[in-house]
Amino acid sequence: MQSRTQVAIIGAGPAGLLLSQLLHVGGIDCVVLERQTQSHVEARIRAGVLEPGTVELLERAGVATRLQREGLPHHGFHLMLDGRPFRIDMHALTGGRSVTVYGQTEVTHDLIAAHQARGAELIFSAADVRLHAVESDAPFVTFSHDGMQRRIDCDYIVGCDGYHGVSRPSIPASVLRSFERVYPFGWLGLLADVPPCDEELIYSNHARGFALASMRSHTRSRYYVQVPLSEKLEDWPDDRIWDELALRLGPEVAPRMTRGPSIEKSIAPLRSFVAEPMRYGRLFLAGDAAHIVPPTGAKGLNLAASDVGILAEAFIDAYRGGSLAGLETYSSRALARVWMAERFSWWFTGLTHRFPDMDEFARHMQVAELNYIRASSHAQTVVAENYVGLPLSYSCSS
Numbered sequence: 001m002q003s004r005t006q007v008a009i010i011g012a013g014p015a016g017l018l019l020s021q022l023l024h025v026g027g028i029d030c031v032v033l034e035r036q037t038q039s040h041v042e043a044r045i046r047a048g049v050l051e052p053g054t055v056e057l058l059e060r061a062g063v064a065t066r067l068q069r070e071g072l073p074h075h076g077f078h079l080m081l082d083g084r085p086f087r088i089d090m091h092a093l094t095g096g097r098s099v100t101v102y103g104q105t106e107v108t109h110d111l112i113a114a115h116q117a118r119g120a121e122l123i124f125s126a127a128d129v130r131l132h133a134v135e136s137d138a139p140f141v142t143f144s145h146d147g148m149q150r151r152i153d154c155d156y157i158v159g160c161d162g163y164h165g166v167s168r169p170s171i172p173a174s175v176l177r178s179f180e181r182v183y184p185f186g187w188l189g190l191l192a193d194v195p196p197c198d199e200e201l202i203y204s205n206h207a208r209g210f211a212l213a214s215m216r217s218h219t220r221s222r223y224y225v226q227v228p229l230s231e232k233l234e235d236w237p238d239d240r241i242w243d244e245l246a247l248r249l250g251p252e253v254a255p256r257m258t259r260g261p262s263i264e265k266s267i268a269p270l271r272s273f274v275a276e277p278m279r280y281g282r283l284f285l286a287g288d289a290a291h292i293v294p295p296t297g298a299k300g301l302n303l304a305a306s307d308v309g310i311l312a313e314a315f316i317d318a319y320r321g322g323s324l325a326g327l328e329t330y331s332s333r334a335l336a337r338v339w340m341a342e343r344f345s346w347w348f349t350g351l352t353h354r355f356p357d358m359d360e361f362a363r364h365m366q367v368a369e370l371n372y373i374r375a376s377s378h379a380q381t382v383v384a385e386n387y388v389g390l391p392l393s394y395s396c397s398s
């Protein structure tokens, strides 16, 4: 069965769904092909913090009603060294900018609901998706669905299929350049329907390892502890996680922590990764298909959104304004922002985690840098403006 669209999008994560919604608002026809089932996609527990730029894009896409009602504005967060917290007042240090706590799970749910409300072509359980003729001006994708072989001809393909997708490998190895740092630890995440231990997020650098106290609402908490990559989830019953969190969040915070049964637990590896270019012929990459950051800086979802914001505008310029300049400069403009977010995520991970090969000098460097940030409003401003998301102008000038 053969059909045609203007833009074929591979992957129904936040990047693919947001791009599809923004293209629809811009009057551009597209189809989204997703390998997993809808319930699998909607069950994923991932990011929790939205930058103002991401909120603006969700508003432009017409999917921010619940976010505006249920999202939690956060004007600051806490850094902690061996149990002693101090606050980064983002709102004051960035001229009034803040982040919104609203789970990626909810963003995905809202985007899928909007697609289904308008009868969009969002195809779940699309198996064996393949990209064809991406170097030509007549690319197409093939896949199987409901036992039928399908082909969709299109003007452009956008790979929003994440780190393990098929799109990035569709760029010839002779063209693709990749850069990577794999961290010698992972994050064990726990979700529980208990009230958070604080009004704001707490990032803790502790001698036993990193911990993060986050949330999804006033009644649902999200916690993380750094664990060696060799750890197995089955060796971490809830009580062991709560005990470790109490130790790493210290005597001031631990008494405020409410324990309860986990509703989700997982261990995620950490890596920094960038693939260049983010365009090859009629194929574009966006989100985790092109880059991965350690979640420390809460950048993964937000970078995916900023890629998509740049790309959607470029497609609208091409289809509505007849200018291909946006598409031609997409990769360099997106990468300029990606590398700045990669730097912050790498730096923030280095500042807050215990590395197995860390010697006493390296530990003193971490302690000195955290104490400098505690003391200096200038140093705090650097942290704050990166955390809320750098202005697009920073990366356009590079």
Ligand code: FAS
Pocket: 010, 011, 012, 013, 014, 015, 016, 033, 034, 035, 036, 041, 045, 046, 047, 048, 049, 104, 126, 129, 160, 161, 162, 163, 164, 165, 166, 268, 286, 287, 288, 289, 295, 297, 298, 299, 300, 301, 302, 304
């Ligand atoms: P995604 O990976 O979300 O979506 C890609 C989609 O493509 C998936 O639905 C996949 O099923 C589909 N797909 C893959 N191959 C396909 C194929 N061949 N055909 C069709 N479809 C295909 N970021 C944060 O900011 N904070 C966090 O705390 C955080 N925690 C994370 C925890 C984990 C375990 C992971 C893996 C990531 C985490 N991230 C976090 C990063 C995460 O939020 C990503 O940045 C975000 O999901 C990026 O969105 P997408 O680019 O849409 O990629």
Ligand code: PHB
Pocket: 046, 047, 048, 049, 201, 214, 215, 222, 295, 296, 297, 298, 299
């Ligand atoms: C989360 O709530 O999942 C979260 C928040 C901030 C981070 C990473 C994860 O830096």
